[in-house]
Amino acid sequence: MHTAHILTTLAIIVLPLPALASSCAEQIGTIERRLDSAGAVQVTGLQEGHALRTGSPRGIKAARLDEPSDPGMVSTAAHVAEARTLILRAGDEDQRGDQRACENTMSEAKGMIGALP
Numbered sequence: 001m002h003t004a005h006i007l008t009t010l011a012i013i014v015l016p017l018p019a020l021a022s023s024c025a026e027q028i029g030t031i032e033r034r035l036d037s038a039g040a041v042q043v044t045g046l047q048e049g050h051a052l053r054t055g056s057p058r059g060i061k062a063a064r065l066d067e068p069s070d071p072g073m074v075s076t077a078a079h080v081a082e083a084r085t086l087i088l089r090a091g092d093e094d095q096r097g098d099q100r101a102c103e104n105t106m107s108e109a110k111g112m113i114g115a116l117p
Contacts, residue, residue: 024094024102028087031109035080035087039116044077075114083112 034040086109093102 024090024099024106027103027106028090028094031083031087031106031113034113034116035084037116040075040080040113043075043116044080075116079112079114083109086112 086105090102090105090109093105
């Protein structure tokens with residue numbers, strides 16, 4: 001009986017565990033949801049291949065119509081398109097395990113997106 005417990009414990013230890021999602025992968029998912037939000041569609045129009053995501057429990061109910069406090073943070077269609085490219089690059093970096101590069105790329109993408117309405 002004691003041997004069975006030892007073998008079970010060893011089996012659990014050596015079995016491969018599922019990969020945990022990296023913090024960068026979570027950031028990528030969050031930004032992708034932002035880029036498919038009503039605010040992003042207001043800036044860029046609904047892009048082919050992207051679905052409008054609604055019903056986020058943390059999402060705002062209506063877009064703000066006033067100007068952002070930092071005019072440099074105004075989103076443009078070109079910035080959103082560049083952010084989508086950066087997200088693809090961050091995904092590749094995350095797959096390679098280059099966490100620092102992925103986080104740097106995500107910071108750049110967030111800056112490109114700016115303040116979506």
